[in-house]
Amino acid sequence: MASAQRISQPNQVRGNMVVRRTVTVVTADGVHARPANLLSRLASRYQSHIFIVRDHDRFDCKSILEVMMIAATKGTELLVEADGDDAEQAVAAIAQLIERDFPELLTESPIGQHE
């Protein structure tokens, strides 16, 4: 907790804390259009600013266009970052969606082959 507070120092004026978590893409086809849609929809439920950082590029997780620009293949390491009142919950939810291989894709899809 003490170290988390040190990281958040620049934002303490607003009382917010930047939360970050590294995740690895496990999806065989990578983050294509449907995962990108799921990510942007989930992110939009939170008030926090949510970003996905790949190498040195930062993408707005609430924009499907930006998430598609990540072009993250299987095995890619991404940093999920959120800044806001619900940052903790937002990062947990987004990271979980990526790490659990977008479970919604399976339930949506009656035809696995056509992607």
Next chain:
Amino acid sequence: MNFADFVCQGAIRTGIASTDKQSAIREMTTALQEAGAISEDQLESIVEAILKREELGSTGIGRGVAVPHTKHPTVDRLCGAVAVSETGVEFDSLDGEKVHLLFLLVSPPDRPGDHLRALENISRQLRNDTFCRFLKQSATPEDVWQLLEEADNNQFAS
């Protein structure tokens, strides 16, 4: 990846007649076939696969853009068609708006990385309002191709 790496120059159509998703997808897939990128006997199978993919969620991603796509075992490289619609196509888009720019992609099942890089290129370039507006105003396939080449040369870099 650049537009020139996956867009078939012979499969660009402007002022398309289709105003609904199904006929737009058929019109564009036929353009790919006429350009020699897919074989005639696979046309129906590819149209059907793209429509099935749409059932899982519209590829109308907003900003008047759609990226209908499928994997198909009969293509050995990623190929794309481009269509511009003046009147707009009903596409059940995520933002509810009609679609005026369509990029249709058919990719080999074993090359998911190429598909991702094509999506990356399309979404990155379309973020630029000027590029998006010029493309929608294109009257001929030659105009579209020229804009895609200019985008490939980073002339719209934002």
